[in-house]
Amino acid sequence: MENKTLVHSNPMDYEVRSLDTMCINESELKHPWWYNFKYLAVGVMFGVVFVKAEIISWFRIQEMFRLQSFHMYGVIGTAVVVGAISVFLIKKLKVKTIHGEDITFSDKKFNKGQIYGGLMFGFGWAITGACPGPLFAQLGTGVLSISVVILSAIAGTWTYGYLRDKLPH
Amino acid sequence: MIETITQPWPWYVAGTLIGLIVPALLLLGNKHFGISSNLRHICAACFPSNIPFFKYDWKKESWNLFFIGGILVGGFLSAQFLGSSEPIIVHPDLAKELAGYGIDDFSGLVPVQLFSFDNLFTAKGLIMMIGGGFLVGFGTRYAGGCTSGHAIMGLSNLQWPSLVATISFMVGGFIMANFILPYILSL
Numbered sequence: 001m002e003n004k005t006l007v008h009s010n011p012m013d014y015e016v017r018s019l020d021t022m023c024i025n026e027s028e029l030k031h032p033w034w035y036n037f038k039y040l041a042v043g044v045m046f047g048v049v050f051v052k053a054e055i056i057s058w059f060r061i062q063e064m065f066r067l068q069s070f071h072m073y074g075v076i077g078t079a080v081v082v083g084a085i086s087v088f089l090i091k092k093l094k095v096k097t098i099h100g101e102d103i104t105f106s107d108k109k110f111n112k113g114q115i116y117g118g119l120m121f122g123f124g125w126a127i128t129g130a131c132p133g134p135l136f137a138q139l140g141t142g143v144l145s146i147s148v149v150i151l152s153a154i155a156g157t158w159t160y161g162y163l164r165d166k167l168p169h
Numbered sequence: 170m171i172e173t174i175t176q177p178w179p180w181y182v183a184g185t186l187i188g189l190i191v192p193a194l195l196l197l198g199n200k201h202f203g204i205s206s207n208l209r210h211i212c213a214a215c216f217p218s219n220i221p222f223f224k225y226d227w228k229k230e231s232w233n234l235f236f237i238g239g240i241l242v243g244g245f246l247s248a249q250f251l252g253s254s255e256p257i258i259v260h261p262d263l264a265k266e267l268a269g270y271g272i273d274d275f276s277g278l279v280p281v282q283l284f285s286f287d288n289l290f291t292a293k294g295l296i297m298m299i300g301g302g303f304l305v306g307f308g309t310r311y312a313g314g315c316t317s318g319h320a321i322m323g324l325s326n327l328q329w330p331s332l333v334a335t336i337s338f339m340v341g342g343f344i345m346a347n348f349i350l351p352y353i354l355s356l
Contacts, residue, residue, distance in 0.1 A: 038197050039232045040239040046190055047243015052174075052251060053183030056244070057278040059259045062267075065339075065346035068260040071180050076320060078184020079191075083202075083325030086192035095196070103195045105326055108313070114334040117311025118319075122341015124304025126350060127297050129279070131316040132309060133204040135302075136237045140244025143279045145286050149302035156306025157208040161222035167311065 031099075050137040058129030065126050111169040117160075124153075175251055191325050200232055203318030205309035207237050270354040293356040312337065 050056045055075060063069035089095070090103055097103060125131055128149055130138060135153065138146045160167075194200040211234075213227035256275045259267075267273070272282050288294030309315040312334045314323060320338065323331020 033231070035198075036232045036235040039194070039200065040235040040242070042190060042193050042197070043236040043239015043241075044243040044246065045186065045239075046236075047240040047245075048247045048251065049178070049183050049186045049243075050240065051244055051247035051278070053178040053180065054257060054278065055183060057257055058280055058283070059257050059263065059275065059278075061342075062346060063260050063263055065342045066260075066263060068263055074180030075184040075187065076316070078181055079188040079321050080324045082185050082188025083191035083321055084327070086188065086195075087325045087327075090192060090195055097196055097199050099198065101199055103199050105201075108323060108328040108330045110330040110333065111313075113311045113313060114319075114330050115337050117308045117313070118334045118337025119308070119341035119344075120304050121308030121312055121315060122338040122343075123345040123349070124301050124306075124308055125316075125338060126342040126345035127301030127353070128305060130305070131204070132208060132305060133237070133240055133315070133317055135305070136204075136240045137244035138279055140241040141248035141278065142245070143277065143284065145284050145289070145298070146279065148286075148289060148298050149284070149305075152299045152302030153306030153309075154208050154211050156303035156308070157205075157310045158212045158216060158218075158220075158223075158306075159303070160307045160310040161209070161212060161220045162218075164220075164222050 046133070047137045047140060050134055051141060056130060056134035056137045056141075061125065061129040113167070113169050116168065124156075187321065188325075191322060194236075198232065201318075202322040203233070203314055204237060204240075205306075205315040205318060206230065207233050208306050209310060210234060266351075267354075270351075272354070291356075293353060296353050296356070308341075 053071075053075060054060050055072070060069065060072055064072035087105070091105070095103060121131075128135070130146075130149070132153065135146055135150050139150065191202050194202050209223070210227040210230050213223040213225060217223040257278065259275050264273075264275070267280075272280055274280065274282050282288075283293070283297055285294075289298060305315075312319065314331070314334060316335075316338065319331040319334040324335065
């Protein structure tokens, strides 16, 4: 696994990306760009679930943070259990991807950003009633004003990148 | 059958399907579930501004942009074809509290009385849409992930820093919803 993640052309690239991005696994295979449509298909399913289970509802998020509804806890809890069993089985059985590549995992390192940034995201989550995924689903359902929230979130990410060296980590 | 699909789906169906996204992305191409990174990829693609944090080959992560493109399409499809026209059933205590702030329209997933272009230039709208969005973008990147990357993918892979992040998300949300948001909604 370690060897796998170290295969990068530019060490700086790896350094920057591994610090906090989710995906530092690089494929050795070169696929045409339209192979990415398989991820679009998974995204479509995710978007439908978001809407149909009212996960992107501002009201459901408010109920969650007021302990007025079990719904969101049930959704996230079930997702974690299903995800954990899947990851366990993939590791245990050394399952490979459909293209025959190894599936790799990397450990997350603790830094104070997970607390400070986590609290900030929590504030934003309760205000907008949405995490980044639901924002895109909300826009998809036709609430065009959410584009403002998304642009502001992009600006927030940019500002973080700009101030990064000055922030406690 | 159609009836079942157009009704709101229960938590165990939604949770299972979302949980299955984790192995689906791993099996399709060794990809780790995470959404907020896309905000970074968009910065890297559009406004890198010579900031080291945005100087990487974002095209290698373009699968993730396709993924959120899919979420957008999924939202559109379900609103168009799988929708129930029933308003969201809101907990009576929440409905009562919101009514006190003049929010009584529960017809959409997003309260139209708070999130709209008309509200953008009011104090409340500015704080909620611009301020809230900014906190989501800044906070998720500072924390290194959001609900998908930390709470679902990170916890599924038994990463304790992800548990710290998830607890911080929830603590922040509780503080905001119960102690600060009431003042914002009263504006």
